Amino acid sequence: EVQLVESGGGLVQPGRSLKLSCAASGFTFSNYYMAWVRQAPKKGLEWVATISTSGSRTYYPDSVKGRFTISRDNAKSSLYLQMNSLKSEDTATYYCARQLGYFDYWGQGVMVTVSS
């Protein structure tokens, strides 16, 4: 059974950093692109980052480019999202997802609140 479990969320002040983790199990992690998708409170879904199987290629929307960094450790079947220079508009639930273009499996999400 595919499982994706996010961790590392919490309350952080504007301008500070936070790193999210996603532990994957139930599939060969190194064979899949992986992604982060977020959802602000009472809002829709927004794709945040994608990483290739080896980690050599990464993709971001303009809203987070230069501030967020996606990475992975295939030996640990883990995905990460380093978030720097956080803004109030980054407040959201962050989901880890397995990507085939579309997202076929999602984690339950972790909440990040950016507030002073």
Add this chain to the structure above:
Amino acid sequence: DVQMTQSPYNLAASPGESVSINCKASKSISKYLAWYQQKPGKANKLLIYDGSTLQSGIPSRFSGSGSGTDFTLTIRSLEPEDFGLYYCQQHNEYPFTFGSGTKLEIK
């Protein structure tokens, strides 16, 4: 960026009825559209990808159609567990973009 316009915003229906949700892309995305269901306390669920391909394990009462810019998700014979939020997403090009969502409620 490809803008995805989803309609209606809200939809109320009774169990046993059929409903349709629409998604329009701002430019052609070929067949590359996915549909998701979101329910509180549960992981988001992929229903349809590539416009009309049913994800494994999803009941056949769900179907997708369309190509280019116009797509539709149809749910026949609604079951109580079908009520929730539905999103479309284009997976043709980066940045991937989602529709604004449709809330399907019990009438």
